[in-house]
Amino acid sequence: MKRKGEKRVLTNLTASTEETQEAFETLVGAIKGLDLWHIATIVLLLLACMVVMKVLLRLLDRTFRRLEVEKSLHTFVRAALRVFLWIITICLVLGYIGIPMTSLIAVLSVLGLAITLAVQGSLSNLAGGIQVLVSKPFKADDYIEVGSVGGTVAEVGLVYTKLRTIDNKIISIPNGQISGEKIVNYSTEEKRRVDLTFNTSYDDAPERVTACIRDVIGAHPKAFFTPEPFVRVSAYQASSVEYTVRVWCATEDYWALYFDLLEQVKAAFDRAGIEMTYNHLNVHMVDHRK
Known part of the structure; x- marks a missing residue:
């Protein structure tokens, strides 16, 4: 045939x-x-x-x-x-x-x-x-992820789409590949949510920890209060208590708020005497000769 x-x-x-x-x-x-x-x-x-x-x-x-x-x-x-x-x-x-x-x-x-x-x-x-x-899943100046590649859209052509990475490299992706991939657009919506987790010692009361984190969020000018910021205990780990933090902000302020909260929460914990612990093992020595 x-x-x-x-x-x-x-x-x-x-x-x-x-x-x-x-x-x-x-x-x-x-x-x-x-x-x-x-x-x-x-x-x-x-x-x-x-x-x-x-x-x-x-x-x-x-x-x-x-x-x-x-x-x-x-x-x-x-x-x-x-x-x-x-x-x-x-x-x-x-x-x-x-x-x-x-x-x-x-x-x-x-x-x-x-x-x-x-x-x-x-x-x-x-x-x-x-x-x-x-x-139109994206436009110029949007930050997107296509497959395993992420960057800001520099140009949308008929054959190739050019992305500018955060370290200022230009990646040209064939549009045939883009049309068949999952596209994540981080710039479409006006608001984004910052998700963070913090781990503190079991010796620190959850009320003190959550109050300290909320004070930091409340003092930040780029944090939104509608929807209300979320600060709650999310897990009890082997050596620490985990707290989940969710704060909304303008899309263009996402990374500024993300890094500010990481730095400012740690500084607030230090001032309040709250210990940010890590995985460790306590060994108790018992003297059987007594």
Whole structure:
């Protein structure tokens, strides 16, 4: 079955090549038979098509500006429409000269097959780029994670999306890969929640510890109090009591609040005499000689 399919493809390709050669010979003959009147008509036809093309492209630009379509998608659609209109223009001119439409279709099919074979590796990325630009899971300056890669979106292209990492490296990810991955966008919402855990000694009363943490949160200007900050005992470990802290803030203030709370809670514990303990083992020596 596979060999039959390959033979069929080769037969169709050979037939298209023969039709293309025939169309080329017909075109050469038609050009040689043109007179001044036909040339003038062709020029007027080209000018009319160019005017229509310009009007349609302006309407497209105006529509996309109103819809606030992503710039990369706008550029791609505009270029694709321009190519399509030029193909129609060429078909009209060649049809006026006397080239049969079947021959034109044969030429376009051969060109399309050649282009498809040449860029088939990029077509999936192009399709992924269109999908990303239409669905808009992220935009420029958003911080995202795609698979195991994270960074700020520097550019959303049709083939690649560029991420800027926190150490200022640029990572170009094929859009075909992005469209099939899980995307986490940390910049879409206006608020984010800071989640932290602290471990203190069993000797420190939970009421003192939670009050100390709440005082630190209440004094921080970037912490939100609606929803109310959450500070509770979350686990009793082998050598410590674990406290879970959840505080909401503006998305752009997330890391500032995160690091501030880590530093300021430790300083507040030191002032209050609260011990931030760690895993340890107490060994009691018993003297049996007594």
